[in-house]
Amino acid sequence: MSTENTVIDRHYCEQLDQHDALATLRDEFDLPHDVIYLDGNSLGARPKAALQRAQQVVTQEWGTDLIKSWNTAGWFALPSSLGDQLAPLIGAEAGEVVVTDSTSINLFKALAAALHMQSGDSKRKTIITERSNFPTDIYMAEGLTRWVDRGYRIVLIDSPEELPHVVNDETALLMLTHVNYRTGYLHEMSAITALAHQHGALMLWDLAHSAGAVPVQLNAAKADFAVGCTYKYLNGGPGSPAFIWVPQHHQAAFNHPLSGWWGHANPFAMQASFAPTPGIRRALCGTQPITSLALVACGLDIFGKTDMQAIRKKSLALTDLFIQLVENRCASHPLGLVTPRAHAQRGSQASFTHPYGYAVMQALIARGIIGDYREPAIMRFGFTPLYTRFVDVWDAVEGLRDILDNERYDKHAERHAVT
Amino acid sequence: MSTENTVIDRHYCEQLDQHDALATLRDEFDLPHDVIYLDGNSLGARPKAALQRAQQVVTQEWGTDLIKSWNTAGWFALPSSLGDQLAPLIGAEAGEVVVTDSTSINLFKALAAALHMQSGDSKRKTIITERSNFPTDIYMAEGLTRWVDRGYRIVLIDSPEELPHVVNDETALLMLTHVNYRTGYLHEMSAITALAHQHGALMLWDLAHSAGAVPVQLNAAKADFAVGCTYKYLNGGPGSPAFIWVPQHHQAAFNHPLSGWWGHANPFAMQASFAPTPGIRRALCGTQPITSLALVACGLDIFGKTDMQAIRKKSLALTDLFIQLVENRCASHPLGLVTPRAHAQRGSQASFTHPYGYAVMQALIARGIIGDYREPAIMRFGFTPLYTRFVDVWDAVEGLRDILDNERYDKHAERHAVT
Numbered sequence: 001m002s003t004e005n006t007v008i009d010r011h012y013c014e015q016l017d018q019h020d021a022l023a024t025l026r027d028e029f030d031l032p033h034d035v036i037y038l039d040g041n042s043l044g045a046r047p048k049a050a051l052q053r054a055q056q057v058v059t060q061e062w063g064t065d066l067i068k069s070w071n072t073a074g075w076f077a078l079p080s081s082l083g084d085q086l087a088p089l090i091g092a093e094a095g096e097v098v099v100t101d102s103t104s105i106n107l108f109k110a111l112a113a114a115l116h117m118q119s120g121d122s123k124r125k126t127i128i129t130e131r132s133n134f135p136t137d138i139y140m141a142e143g144l145t146r147w148v149d150r151g152y153r154i155v156l157i158d159s160p161e162e163l164p165h166v167v168n169d170e171t172a173l174l175m176l177t178h179v180n181y182r183t184g185y186l187h188e189m190s191a192i193t194a195l196a197h198q199h200g201a202l203m204l205w206d207l208a209h210s211a212g213a214v215p216v217q218l219n220a221a222k223a224d225f226a227v228g229c230t231y232k233y234l235n236g237g238p239g240s241p242a243f244i245w246v247p248q249h250h251q252a253a254f255n256h257p258l259s260g261w262w263g264h265a266n267p268f269a270m271q272a273s274f275a276p277t278p279g280i281r282r283a284l285c286g287t288q289p290i291t292s293l294a295l296v297a298c299g300l301d302i303f304g305k306t307d308m309q310a311i312r313k314k315s316l317a318l319t320d321l322f323i324q325l326v327e328n329r330c331a332s333h334p335l336g337l338v339t340p341r342a343h344a345q346r347g348s349q350a351s352f353t354h355p356y357g358y359a360v361m362q363a364l365i366a367r368g369i370i371g372d373y374r375e376p377a378i379m380r381f382g383f384t385p386l387y388t389r390f391v392d393v394w395d396a397v398e399g400l401r402d403i404l405d406n407e408r409y410d411k412h413a414e415r416h417a418v419t
Numbered sequence: 420m421s422t423e424n425t426v427i428d429r430h431y432c433e434q435l436d437q438h439d440a441l442a443t444l445r446d447e448f449d450l451p452h453d454v455i456y457l458d459g460n461s462l463g464a465r466p467k468a469a470l471q472r473a474q475q476v477v478t479q480e481w482g483t484d485l486i487k488s489w490n491t492a493g494w495f496a497l498p499s500s501l502g503d504q505l506a507p508l509i510g511a512e513a514g515e516v517v518v519t520d521s522t523s524i525n526l527f528k529a530l531a532a533a534l535h536m537q538s539g540d541s542k543r544k545t546i547i548t549e550r551s552n553f554p555t556d557i558y559m560a561e562g563l564t565r566w567v568d569r570g571y572r573i574v575l576i577d578s579p580e581e582l583p584h585v586v587n588d589e590t591a592l593l594m595l596t597h598v599n600y601r602t603g604y605l606h607e608m609s610a611i612t613a614l615a616h617q618h619g620a621l622m623l624w625d626l627a628h629s630a631g632a633v634p635v636q637l638n639a640a641k642a643d644f645a646v647g648c649t650y651k652y653l654n655g656g657p658g659s660p661a662f663i664w665v666p667q668h669h670q671a672a673f674n675h676p677l678s679g680w681w682g683h684a685n686p687f688a689m690q691a692s693f694a695p696t697p698g699i700r701r702a703l704c705g706t707q708p709i710t711s712l713a714l715v716a717c718g719l720d721i722f723g724k725t726d727m728q729a730i731r732k733k734s735l736a737l738t739d740l741f742i743q744l745v746e747n748r749c750a751s752h753p754l755g756l757v758t759p760r761a762h763a764q765r766g767s768q769a770s771f772t773h774p775y776g777y778a779v780m781q782a783l784i785a786r787g788i789i790g791d792y793r794e795p796a797i798m799r800f801g802f803t804p805l806y807t808r809f810v811d812v813w814d815a816v817e818g819l820r821d822i823l824d825n826e827r828y829d830k831h832a833e834r835h836a837v838t
Contacts, residue, residue: 030482039486046482054473054710062657063449063465067458067789075657102705104679105524112566131691136680136705139693143678147531148567156691231706238481238494238709259562260523261555270601270794272550272575274558286521286555287650289711290657291473370486375689 008325009394016321016390021306022314026387028302029235036392036399038371041181041209041349041382044235047298057294078293079262079284083243085300086234089308090207090226091217092245098283099230099296100262103208103242106227107140107175109256109283110244114173114202114225115144115152116255124172124200128163131156134181137206141175160187163195171201178216179209179347182374184319184339186214186347190221197222208232211243212299213315213348213384215308218245225250233348233384235299240292244283251279260285302386314385315348318393322350322381325397333404338378349382356411360400363409369399373415427744428813435740435809440725441733445806447721448654455811455818457790460600460628460768460801463654466717476713494709498681499700501712502662504719505653508727509626509645510636511664517702518715519681522627522648522661526559526594528675528702529644529663533592533621534563534571535674543591543619547582550575553600556625560594579606582614590620597635598628598766601793603738603758605633605766609640616641627651630662631718632734632767632803634727637664644669652767652803654718659711663702670698679704721805733804734767737812741769741800744816752823757797768801775830779819782828788818792834 006012017023029045031037037045061069070076083097090097100106111127118124127141138154145152157166167174174196179186189205196203207228210216212235218226226245230236246254255276261267262284265277276282303311323337336353340346354360357377364371364379371381381396403409425431436442448464450456456464480488489495502516509516519525530546537543546560557573564571576585586593593615598605608624615622626647629635631654637645645664649655665673674695680686681703684696695701742756755772759765773779776796783790783798790800800815822828 030478032483032485035485037485043481043486043489045485046477050481051474051477054477055470057657058465058470058473058714059449062462062469064451066451066454066456066464067462067791068784069657070462101520101524102679102707104681104705105520105677108677116566134680135683135686135689135691135693138691139678139680139683142693143676147535147676229706238476238488239706239712240710241708242705257562257566258524258527259558260521261553261558262523264554264558267554268794270554272554272557274554274561286523286661287648287658288521289660289708291659291714292708292711293658295477295710365487372486375687 010391013390013394016317020314020390021310022385023389025302025305026389029387031387035368035370036396038369038381038383038388038396040235040384041213041232041380042372043238044232044299044384045387047235047302049298049301050237050295053295053298054291057291075290078290079288080281082293082296082300083280085297086243089216089303090211090228090245091219093219093248095280096247097243097245098280099241099243099293100284100288101241103206103227103229104136104140105258106242106244107137107206108144109258110204110225110227111141111144111173111175112256113254114204117253118172118202121200123170125151126153126155126171127173127175128155128157128166128171129175131158132180132182133177134206134208137175137177163192167195167199167201169199171196171199173202173204175204175206177206177208179214181209182338182378182380183351184347184349186210186345188344189216189223193221193223209347209349212303215312219247230296230299234296235302235386236296237292240296241288246280246283251282254282258285262286311385315383316343316346318383318385318388318390319346319348319350321390322383322393322397325393326352326400329397329401330404348384349380351378351380353377354379356409358415359409359411359413360403362413363403364399367399369396429810432809432813435736439733439809440729441804442808444721444724445808448806450806454787454789455815457788457800457802457807457815459654459803460632460651460799461791462657463651463718463803464806466654466721468717468720469656469714472714472717473710476710497709497712498703498707501715501719502699504716505662508635508722509630509647509664510638512638512667514699515666516662516664517699518649518660518662518712519703519707520660522625522646523555523559524677525646525661525663526556526625527563528677529623529646530560530563530592530594531675532673533623533644536672537591537621540619542589544570545572545574545590546592546594547574547576547585547590548594550577551599551601552596553625553627556594556596582611586614586618586620588618590615590618592621592623594623594625596625596627598633600628601757601797601799602770603766603768605629605759605764607763608635608642612640612642628766628768631722634731638666649715649718653715654721654805655715656711656718659715660707665699665702670701673701677704681705730804734802735762735765737802737804737807737809738765738767738769740809741802741812741816744812745771745819748816748820749823767803768799770797770799772796773798775828777834778828778830778832779822781832782822783818786818788815
């Protein structure tokens with residue numbers, strides 16, 4: 001539908017929902033009736049199936065079958081079986097992904113392996129990333145490079161336009177988050193990866209805000225490593241384990257210091273020296289939190305009912321609509337769009353600054369319109385096409401308009417920690 | 420009760436259960452009726468409360484309250500609130516323990532911090548541990564020391580009697596598992612820690628098989644670091660997150676390379692450079708698997724109904740009885756006790772070798788008597804005083820006797836992976 005000459009009102013949004021091919025997938029989720037949830041980019045909503053699965057893990061697998069479940073319920077295989085299920089969503093092959101540990105820990109593994117692979121070239125001493133990257137990506141690089149004390153430097157850039165000027169033959173690794181957590185800016189994965197390779201650098205992508213949100217083609221882009229999160233757009237549950245991708249051709253050289261027994265070639269032989277398993281499971285370390293891990297499948301199962309192209313199409317329609325409505329209906333207020341207008345540069349979120357962004361977001365949340373706030377002054381709204389309706393967009397903007405028009409927010413609100 | 424002049428039979432064991440002060444705690448657990456579970460040292464049984472807690476986390480906290488639960492349900496605080504609850508079981512103070520990540524990852528943090536603290540003394544280049552330690556402890560030390568390439572060496576000893584001869588002024592760290600996973604051998608924590616300190620070495624204890632199984636007094640022993648597991652004797656659930664202990668006086672100097680955003684002084688300020696938080700939370704790294712983490716409390720709650728002295732008393736009574744019955748009733752079979760007879764050297768398990776140990780264990784499991792097998796040739800039986808009855812000991816030994824007397828095991832059984 002074109003929105004050029006159409007009056008956009010709530011009825012129009014209802015019609016969009018009626019024509020939405022993904023509309024029925026909302027039934028797969030348990031969402032509170034009084035909430036418009038635009039924070040799936042922080043914590044994805046709950047798949048209905050997760051309750052039954054949690055009960056099964058706790059009662060049958062843990063309670064009744066006990067230790068046998070490591071084999072009979074596939075617990076030990078879960079990191080790789082979930083990885084195989086996730087792989088197509090990010091353009092990866094089976095045997096290239098494991099779901100395990102946290103994103104931070106997986107970043108450490110990939111960073112360490114990349115530096116190790118580059119260690120033959122003593123000039124390659126820089127890791128390039130963005131100052132605006134999610135902090136833990138930078139912190140993990142800091143932790144690693146400080147600890148090894150071999151002259152590695154972290155170069156922080158302030159704009160992707162700097163990349164052609166800073167990537168050079170001293171670059172060991174370029175590490176970027178595909179979609180920026182604050183702005184929703186989407187990097188060109190293929191072009192940037194090619195730029196890195198042109199200079200002999202390796203390329204690590206953090207897919208925290210893109211897996212399940214935008215189409216990702218890791219192998220087609222010839223990326224070297226990727227990590228990501230399952231509790232945002234993949235709806236795996238609170239703090240559910242993260243994933244790491246190592247393409248087949250890098251696996252033999254993928255060595256990292258977190259060499260725990262789950263990454264051993266023969267973990268049950270109980271040998272006194274480490275020898276990595278040949279495949280992707282060398283990216284594993286220790287025993288995994290099974291209850292949280294098992295629920296990841298409930299989120300992934302829903303993606304089996306659609307595809308990333310359909311999801312992307314709806315995602316852009318939702319964010320287009322949101323941006324257009326905010327700019328039209330809240331035009332008199334000092335809102336600044338920080339998310340790119342160009343589709344090719346936009347993830348599945350829309351962020352606006354407002355001088356009282358924190359207080360306005362608190363007022364929105366108080367009336368059940370849940371987005372979140374990120375320093376500085378950014379109101380962040382995430383759009384999960386699997387369960388967000390066009391009418392939700394309308395209602396959210398109307399709520400925002402009312403709060404702004406009538407100054408229904410506390411200008412002196414104190415900020416509290418939110419994740 | 421003395422067993423010296425008493426006929427030990429099933430009736431006698433029933434009487435022991437009738438006089439057992441901990442007997443009622445078995446009702447806190449959901450155990451299958453047809454199983455004698457002697458594998459709580461691998462995966463603890465399920466507290467009944469865990470089902471309701473899992474349902475609450477999934478439906479109310481995740482499904483309904485969504486992102487708000489990071490604050491309202493205490494998700495973000497969980498690593499430290501659980502750590503405070505766990506602390507008294509290991510002789511630690513509140514503010515000294517966090518429940519987080521896996522034991523392997525926590526070992527890495529403690530190893531790295533210890534080497535960092537010792538780095539002022541260039542002679543201190545060895546990490547001493549046991550060849551019979553659980554492999555991941557050795558593997559993590561290998562991973563760390565290989566990666567930093569500063570001449571660190573791992574010295575593997577074959578008996579604790581070697582300790583006074585190998586610990587010297589080149590020792591950076593002594594790392595031991597308090598109770599050996601195969602043999603159940605229990606180290607003297609205070610004496611060994613004092614030996615390490617006498618030579619200027621730091622002392623790291625792995626409590627995987629002692630937390631919740633034997634009394635542990637980390638502060639009284641003046642230990643430097645400890646890690647451990649919550650899914651064994653603490654009954655936290657399959658693969659539930661591990662813990663790490665750093666005493667107050669070491670926290671300011673506790674620096675490790677896994678410096679993720681959860682360990683930052685101000686994690687929500689989203690600063691582009693890492694600065695560790697002052698307290699124990701600097702041992703945190705990334706986002707934690709909340710569903711698995713939340714269930715840890717259900718196991719810990721049960722310890723609030725007794726104390727480690729009562730647990731230890733029953734533990735020794737159970738293992739004494741088991742050893743005595745096996746040696747009396749299976750006397751004609753080639754069984755070798757590998758667990759120390761001396762109480763002061765025994766954890767909460769009893770292990771016997773048998774030439775067909777694997778096959779015999781499979782036969783036991785097939786009839787619902789669940790222990791496990793560890794290379795080489797070791798049948799391992801764990802005793803969890805919270806839910807194991809004296810009559811279970813009798814029935815388990817009778818099952819073993821029948822299998823051995825009548826050769827009801829498959830001498831050609833192929834070994835499969837077990838965790």
